[in-house]
Amino acid sequence: MQSPALSRRELLVAGGATMATMALLNSRLTQAAPLRQGEVVLPWLDQPEENPVPEVIDNQLVWEEVNAWITPNDQFFGIAHYEWPEINADQWQLAVDGLVENPLILSLDELKVRPRQELTYTLECSGNSGLPFFDGGIGNARWVGTPLALLLEEAGVLKEGIEVVFFGADKGEETVRDTPMVQHFARSMSLADAMHSGNLLSYEMNGEPLPDRNGAPLRLIAPGWYGIANVKWLERIEIWDTRLANRFMARDYVTIRQVGTAAEPKWTESWVGKARLKSAPARVVQNGDQYRIEGAAWGAPIRSVEVRLNAGPWQSAELVPGQQSEYTWNFWTFDWTDATSGEHAITTRATDTTGQVQPTQDDPLIANKITYWESNGQITRRVNIT
Numbered sequence: 001m002q003s004p005a006l007s008r009r010e011l012l013v014a015g016g017a018t019m020a021t022m023a024l025l026n027s028r029l030t031q032a033a034p035l036r037q038g039e040v041v042l043p044w045l046d047q048p049e050e051n052p053v054p055e056v057i058d059n060q061l062v063w064e065e066v067n068a069w070i071t072p073n074d075q076f077f078g079i080a081h082y083e084w085p086e087i088n089a090d091q092w093q094l095a096v097d098g099l100v101e102n103p104l105i106l107s108l109d110e111l112k113v114r115p116r117q118e119l120t121y122t123l124e125c126s127g128n129s130g131l132p133f134f135d136g137g138i139g140n141a142r143w144v145g146t147p148l149a150l151l152l153e154e155a156g157v158l159k160e161g162i163e164v165v166f167f168g169a170d171k172g173e174e175t176v177r178d179t180p181m182v183q184h185f186a187r188s189m190s191l192a193d194a195m196h197s198g199n200l201l202s203y204e205m206n207g208e209p210l211p212d213r214n215g216a217p218l219r220l221i222a223p224g225w226y227g228i229a230n231v232k233w234l235e236r237i238e239i240w241d242t243r244l245a246n247r248f249m250a251r252d253y254v255t256i257r258q259v260g261t262a263a264e265p266k267w268t269e270s271w272v273g274k275a276r277l278k279s280a281p282a283r284v285v286q287n288g289d290q291y292r293i294e295g296a297a298w299g300a301p302i303r304s305v306e307v308r309l310n311a312g313p314w315q316s317a318e319l320v321p322g323q324q325s326e327y328t329w330n331f332w333t334f335d336w337t338d339a340t341s342g343e344h345a346i347t348t349r350a351t352d353t354t355g356q357v358q359p360t361q362d363d364p365l366i367a368n369k370i371t372y373w374e375s376n377g378q379i380t381r382r383v384n385i386t
């Protein structure tokens with residue numbers, strides 16, 4: 001799951017490295033892009049609009065301030081569709097039931113004594129970059145929890161059980177076909193997807209107890225998926241013999257795309273699930289007359305990133321070593337040697353290890369999409385060089 005480079009470090013740590021070695025490894029990983037003396041960040045000319053829904057989007061990553069590969073908890077974005085519950089962890093319990101042999105009810109302590117697994121995973125909201133006020137719906141954190149698959153095995157899923165439904169404590173009113181009803185936030189996954197060895201029931205984020213904003217006391221961490229799959233404030237897991245078709249599976253988080261011709265229009269409506277290949281310029285760093293463009297690429301294992309200045313040719317960026325991993329962003333840098341004064345447009349594109357290239361904004365996949373989810377088209381940002 002993790003790259004060989006990362007696993008080797010983990011082995012080293014597990015093998016009893018000294019505190020000094022651990023601190024060094026830690027700082028090399030987390031300080032992947034610190035500013036050096038004399039360097040300043042140039043602000044982007046294009047800035048996101050003011051957030052009109054602060055009750056839904058609580059915080060956003062500020063790209064110009066990204067100094068580290070791991071996003072500190074206080075800089076991590078937060079999303080809540082209904083409310084922001086603050087749960088008393090001492091009284092909280094997780095129920096696992098439905099089509100299982102042994103229904104479980106577990107306290108947080110009972111979960112914590114189960115096998116502990118760590119995973120570094122970049123979580124992006126599928127709406128990120130799809131709205132003019134939303135470009136910071138992404139962050140990379142080190143999550144700790146117990147593997148979901150072990151708990152499902154313990155509960156013993158019956159053979160009719162095909163879908164795993166995750167319910168959060170947060171709830172709100174939904175009106176469907178004129179019927180108002182109170183519903184909890186919920187998402188589901190096929191049993192096969194849920195049994196993936198990377199899925200965690202997570203209670204720790206970057207070495208701290210999971211913050212309230214990010215789903216305390218327990219959330220699902222589903223590497224390889226968009227943010228929506230990572231159910232927060234988890235309190236119930238049910239095994240069903242049918243698919244969940246609630247707001248977050250079948251109404252919101254549905255991508256609508258025109259695939260037919262103008263003469264014969266055809267539309268697809270598809271479910272938002274797995275993460276997609278993407279990259280973005282993070283910031284331009286100036287040191288005297290030297291300029292460097294920094295950025296990130298994620299959503300798939302990254303092979304390369306290219307940068308395009310204005311209408312110029314695509315030029316190779318350099319991937320920051322040691323960050324290659326299936327589930328994390330990979331930072332990259334580009335030395336901008338011939339920067340001239342005036343306004344410039346900077347576009348980036350990522351290629352994954354299978355050769356797939358991040359789509360352009362006029363690729364039909366992006367251009368013919370009328371909903372804002374899954375906006376992984378190439379991003380252009382503008383900067384002024386004086």
Ligand SMILES: Nc1nc2c(c(=O)[nH]1)N[C@H]1C(S)=C(S)[C@@H](COP(=O)(O)O)O[C@H]1N2
Binds near residue numbers: 123126168226233234
């Ligand atoms: N219970 C619950 N879980 C949830 C949500 C929610 O509204 N309620 N929002 C989802 C969405 S859309 C995203 S992008 C991620 C955001 O995770 P974060 O707030 O930790 O960044 O949580 C997901 N899990």
Ligand SMILES: [Mo]
Binds near residue numbers: 124125227
């Ligand atoms: Mo999201």
